[in-house]
Amino acid sequence: AQRVTQPEKLLSVFKGAPVELKCNYSYSGSPELFWYVQYSRQRLQLLLRHISRESIKGFTADLNKGETSFHLKKPFAQEEDSAMYYCALREGGSEKLVFGKGMKLTVNP
Amino acid sequence: DTGVSQDPRHKITKRGQNVTFRCDPISEHNRLYWYRQTLGQGPEFLTYFQNEAQLEKSRLLSDRFSAERPKGSFSTLEIQRTEQGDSAMYLCASSSHREFGSYEQYFGPGTRLTVT
Numbered sequence: 001a002q003r004v005t006q007p008e009k010l011l012s013v014f015k016g017a018p019v020e021l022k023c024n025y026s027y028s029g030s031p032e033l034f035w036y037v038q039y040s041r042q043r044l045q046l047l048l049r050h051i052s053r054e055s056i057k058g059f060t061a062d063l064n065k066g067e068t069s070f071h072l073k074k075p076f077a078q079e080e081d082s083a084m085y086y087c088a089l090r091e092g093g094s095e096k097l098v099f100g101k102g103m104k105l106t107v108n109p
Numbered sequence: 110d111t112g113v114s115q116d117p118r119h120k121i122t123k124r125g126q127n128v129t130f131r132c133d134p135i136s137e138h139n140r141l142y143w144y145r146q147t148l149g150q151g152p153e154f155l156t157y158f159q160n161e162a163q164l165e166k167s168r169l170l171s172d173r174f175s176a177e178r179p180k181g182s183f184s185t186l187e188i189q190r191t192e193q194g195d196s197a198m199y200l201c202a203s204s205s206h207r208e209f210g211s212y213e214q215y216f217g218p219g220t221r222l223t224v225t
Contacts, residue, residue, distance in 0.1 A: 004151075043112070043216050043218050043219070045215075095164070096154035097152070097214065098154065101150055101151050102150075102151050
């Protein structure tokens, strides 16, 4: 069975500080990894996916198969980054997403 | 708003009653998903439709739960004989088929169910 672990529930930083939101997964095959974000009073939306290898809103995430991790990073956090962040995994042959429990990021002025 | 819509947004019901939720996906999205999210947890997959066919179901979807997508457009999720443990946010998402690469699931605002 696959599992997605986000070890920290809360992270509070000051504006301009670097942030790293950790995500580890357990899956024997080749997964697809995603980061979803939910801003206050908004719906859940895709932030980025590992297959695209792109930077969105200054965030990047690299899939490390050796460490089975997909940590989300941003060098300089902004107040508008405050939100709930969910790491998710999709295994080959399935359509479902398996989500971690989420992490609340607060960026203080 | 051309995004995924869900109705109702909130539902309060008494234990033992039946409830039905509706989801309207983004037009021309042939894939539709239902998830459930309880407090402090991420969304948990319930079921998935491709067009009108229900192709995947989670063990979480007990026999009290039934989902349909009769014409391959909107979907309904019914919970019979509700229990307090059914209290949660029920999320719907849709996506379109992509031949290569990954795809994006677009989520609706959710229906918050409270069972008293």
